[in-house]
Amino acid sequence: MLPETRRRQLRELISKQGYATLDELVKKLQVSESTIRRDLEALDLSGGVKRTHGGAVFSGEARGMPAFDERTHTAMAEKRAIGAATAALIEDGDTVLLDGGTTTLEVARAILERDIHVQLVTNSLPIAQLAASSPRSDLILIGGYVYPRTGVALGPLAIAMMQGIRVRKAILGAGGIMADGVYNSNLLLVETERQMMACGQEVVIAADWTKFGRLALAKLCGLDEVTRLVCDARTPESQRAMLEAAGVIVHTAGPEIWDGPGGKTTAEPTRKATDERTEA
Numbered sequence: 192m193l194p195e196t197r198r199r200q201l202r203e204l205i206s207k208q209g210y211a212t213l214d215e216l217v218k219k220l221q222v223s224e225s226t227i228r229r230d231l232e233a234l235d236l237s238g239g240v241k242r243t244h245g246g247a248v249f250s251g252e253a254r255g256m257p258a259f260d261e262r263t264h265t266a267m268a269e270k271r272a273i274g275a276a277t278a279a280l281i282e283d284g285d286t287v288l289l290d291g292g293t294t295t296l297e298v299a300r301a302i303l304e305r306d307i308h309v310q311l312v313t314n315s316l317p318i319a320q321l322a323a324s325s326p327r328s329d330l331i332l333i334g335g336y337v338y339p340r341t342g343v344a345l346g347p348l349a350i351a352m353m354q355g356i357r358v359r360k361a362i363l364g365a366g367g368i369m370a371d372g373v374y375n376s377n378l379l380l381v382e383t384e385r386q387m388m389a390c391g392q393e394v395v396i397a398a399d400w401t402k403f404g405r406l407a408l409a410k411l412c413g414l415d416e417v418t419r420l421v422c423d424a425r426t427p428e429s430q431r432a433m434l435e436a437a438g439v440i441v442h443t444a445g446p447e448i449w450d451g452p453g454g455k456t457t458a459e460p461t462r463k464a465t466d467e468r469t470e471a
Contacts, residue, residue, distance in 0.1 A: 205247050243347065248346055270294045272424075276443075277395065282307070287311055290313070291343030298362055303325045310331065333353060349383050358392070363384055363388070363395070366405070372414055378409045403422075421442040422441065423444050
């Protein structure tokens, strides 16, 4: 096989998975480890693939995972409402882990606007920048390979750092939510988020209506692994009922604003039955 052909196959494989180990690439292409190392060096120099200790990650833009700034204006009102409703679940002194994303950025913003003190753990540079200037938070930043144009640390280094961390709530976004579970758009992101879930006493998914009934590349978890889900009022009733049937506590953030805990504004749940359930 010509080197150009082999390297194209390597790039395609790594781009689909987000991350691949050296041993995995050797087995799949049936060539020597030294050959794979040379190929990865060449791909690293040409761009699109970045070598890591023991493997490689895809450093180009992943299909189905638009850049952070391009996603910021999608369902913005809903994300702000979800952010406020999710922040209302946080108590003074809580340790909270937030993954990177436009919805979780709104969660972080709303938490920091409340008159409470929290320990905030995140792998997101935009969230870290927001929290670093706040007197109401102690910031713990997770390191690792920073995914291009999203500012999120992913991969083996991020996973290793989180193995010694425990938090009250792990709050994650989602690329898709189906009856069989929660999905996201990048395999490397999903592996990192699975470790985040293992860190939390509670797993909270924050997702707007556009994520429901949508399939993404990689499955993160089943609905039975989710403690709570915060959605917006445009989320279909059938989807909320599906979540509740799976044992998920559903919080629905509405467009109206009320005077929430600590005198700060939070999004009012639009479904009284769901609100009463979450307060139980």
